[in-house]
Amino acid sequence: MDERAALDLVGGLVSGAGDDAAVVDGTALTIDMLHETTDFPPGTTRYTAGWRAVGASLSDVAATGADATAAVAAYAAPEFEEGELSEFVAGANEVCDAVGAAYVGGDLDGHDEFTVATAAVGDADGQVGRDGARPGDAVVVTGSLGRSAAAIEYFERGDTQRANALFQFMPRVAAGRALAGHATAMMDSSDGLARSLHQLSEGSGCGFDVDSDRIPVADDLEGLVADPLDRAVTFGEDFELVATVPPERVEAARGALSVDLSVVGEVTESGILLDGDPLPDEGWTH
Amino acid sequence: MDERAALDLVGGLVSGAGDDAAVVDGTALTIDMLHETTDFPPGTTRYTAGWRAVGASLSDVAATGADATAAVAAYAAPEFEEGELSEFVAGANEVCDAVGAAYVGGDLDGHDEFTVATAAVGDADGQVGRDGARPGDAVVVTGSLGRSAAAIEYFERGDTQRANALFQFMPRVAAGRALAGHATAMMDSSDGLARSLHQLSEGSGCGFDVDSDRIPVADDLEGLVADPLDRAVTFGEDFELVATVPPERVEAARGALSVDLSVVGEVTESGILLDGDPLPDEGWTH
Numbered sequence: 001m002d003e004r005a006a007l008d009l010v011g012g013l014v015s016g017a018g019d020d021a022a023v024v025d026g027t028a029l030t031i032d033m034l035h036e037t038t039d040f041p042p043g044t045t046r047y048t049a050g051w052r053a054v055g056a057s058l059s060d061v062a063a064t065g066a067d068a069t070a071a072v073a074a075y076a077a078p079e080f081e082e083g084e085l086s087e088f089v090a091g092a093n094e095v096c097d098a099v100g101a102a103y104v105g106g107d108l109d110g111h112d113e114f115t116v117a118t119a120a121v122g123d124a125d126g127q128v129g130r131d132g133a134r135p136g137d138a139v140v141v142t143g144s145l146g147r148s149a150a151a152i153e154y155f156e157r158g159d160t161q162r163a164n165a166l167f168q169f170m171p172r173v174a175a176g177r178a179l180a181g182h183a184t185a186m187m188d189s190s191d192g193l194a195r196s197l198h199q200l201s202e203g204s205g206c207g208f209d210v211d212s213d214r215i216p217v218a219d220d221l222e223g224l225v226a227d228p229l230d231r232a233v234t235f236g237e238d239f240e241l242v243a244t245v246p247p248e249r250v251e252a253a254r255g256a257l258s259v260d261l262s263v264v265g266e267v268t269e270s271g272i273l274l275d276g277d278p279l280p281d282e283g284w285t286h
Numbered sequence: 287m288d289e290r291a292a293l294d295l296v297g298g299l300v301s302g303a304g305d306d307a308a309v310v311d312g313t314a315l316t317i318d319m320l321h322e323t324t325d326f327p328p329g330t331t332r333y334t335a336g337w338r339a340v341g342a343s344l345s346d347v348a349a350t351g352a353d354a355t356a357a358v359a360a361y362a363a364p365e366f367e368e369g370e371l372s373e374f375v376a377g378a379n380e381v382c383d384a385v386g387a388a389y390v391g392g393d394l395d396g397h398d399e400f401t402v403a404t405a406a407v408g409d410a411d412g413q414v415g416r417d418g419a420r421p422g423d424a425v426v427v428t429g430s431l432g433r434s435a436a437a438i439e440y441f442e443r444g445d446t447q448r449a450n451a452l453f454q455f456m457p458r459v460a461a462g463r464a465l466a467g468h469a470t471a472m473m474d475s476s477d478g479l480a481r482s483l484h485q486l487s488e489g490s491g492c493g494f495d496v497d498s499d500r501i502p503v504a505d506d507l508e509g510l511v512a513d514p515l516d517r518a519v520t521f522g523e524d525f526e527l528v529a530t531v532p533p534e535r536v537e538a539a540r541g542a543l544s545v546d547l548s549v550v551g552e553v554t555e556s557g558i559l560l561d562g563d564p565l566p567d568e569g570w571t572h
Contacts, residue, residue, distance in 0.1 A: 072405070115362075
């Protein structure tokens with residue numbers, strides 16, 4: 001069974017599964033696992049790994065509209081080197097600081113492969129799920145898409161300094177809070193915009209009509225890859241927010257955000273289209 | 287650097303690290319990682335793995351005196367088999383049900399070695415830490431010690447049915463809540479009683495004087511291993527609570543619990559003694 005099928009299986013067994021984070025009694029809770037072979041290319045510093053792993057969980061909390069308050073990490077490696085561990089903790093601390101959350105430690109574990117599990121919690125008054133998108137809503141995206149895809153290119157070219165900088169993303173906690181008052185559905189773009197739209201479509205029973213020239217492709221991809229748009233749409237790992245907002249509320253939502261908010265298209269009855277052509281469900285499978 | 291040194295390093299970098307769970311703004315949060323080579327002997331069912339992994343995090347929350355409300359797990363394996371995954375989720379669900387918490391899903395990840403990360407949260411009004419033990423306090427232990435040690439013996443003998451049953455422990459959430467009103471310090475016994483006493487000693491700057499004939503050795507160990515007492519004291523992985531309670535409150539604490547509470551000794555100024563002899567800091571290193 002592939003990971004998608006397995007997720008569907010778990011979704012049928014566990015109430016609350018399926019969203020980026022679960023919300024129980026006003027507390028959002030999420031867990032993620034990242035590991036060296038698939039998530040940390042050669043050249044990734046432990047600082048970046050700490051930032052990115054903890055950031056992924058903060059992003060999940062943000063995607064429910066909750067206010068991320070704290071995060072923990074379990075750090076598993078074949079050996080514990082003081083420098084690496086200190087760097088990891090520094091990255092974890094700083095990404096928490098950046099969004100006003102507290103990094104409060106975790107667990108250590110001996111493990112053949114460098115592996116990190118992270119969890120985050122947040123205060124949730126209500127929850128923006130994936131099931132509320134309605135035809136006519138605008139589809140909005142925070143920030144830009146493709147920074148992680150650009151980072152991968154730089155890792156492959158050996159420019160690890162630039163790659164690490166691009167790999168440290170800002171979890172959209174403040175944006176998630178601001179969008180929570182306006183959005184009908186929301187999730188993060190960790191699997192890529194294309195896959196996010198397919199997941200929102202499944203959750204809400206709707207379609208999407210998206211225009212390529214409105215998609216905020218990261219400048220970093222320009223000149224770096226052959227098809228920046230395709231990479232921005234399908235690569236994922238950007239941890240921006242993808243939300244649906246009634247059109248009359250877009251300006252209010254935008255005004256409440258300190259990060260760019262792009263309207264990339266609109267919610268339709270069915271079908272997921274990019275410039276009128278079907279947009280396949282292609283993207284990142286963790 | 288070994289794991290203990292690494293934990294000390296992290297403890298110096300992260301405020302809140304060092305206790306079983308961190309408490310932030312009234313919410314207890316913990317994360318744990320378990321994996322096949324060290325935590326799930328051959329013969330461990332996925333049901334038991336789900337129960338035990340999620341139970342470990344619930345136990346951490348319990349050890350702070352908080353009321354565990356929800357848990358999540360990240361399940362990583364080389365492949366996702368429907369039967370295994372369903373069993374894992376069933377075990378996770380049932381251990382949560384057993385303590386009145388909600389299992390709300392998590393993450394899936396492809397990974398060479400079967401690895402599980404779990405996180406749990408709880409409502410905390412205050413926090414029982416490891417730093418409040420005072421000379422004269424009684425040292426108490428819930429339930430009995432050695433069930434997991436017995437399970438390991440049965441796994442090695444191929445009696446996986448008995449082993450799996452012993453490997454499923456009851457997280458002491460209700461007991462932790464009840465003890466929270468009385469205990470001056472508390473933690474769980476996941477590293478074994480000996481190591482727990484050393485950690486409480488370090489946290490509180492005190493000593494312990496413990497009597498072997500008052501230690502609640504699990505009946506399951508009798509006749510199974512050469513030295514049941516030693517195994518019960520050092521093996522760990524039992525997830526009972528070890529707490530210190532002012533002597534005049536022991537009966538009230540006992541009356542509030544639905545599980546046995548054994549007084550095993552008392553808090554002293556310094557030195558960790560078992561029957562008057564130094565008790566070494568030996569136990570489980572995860």
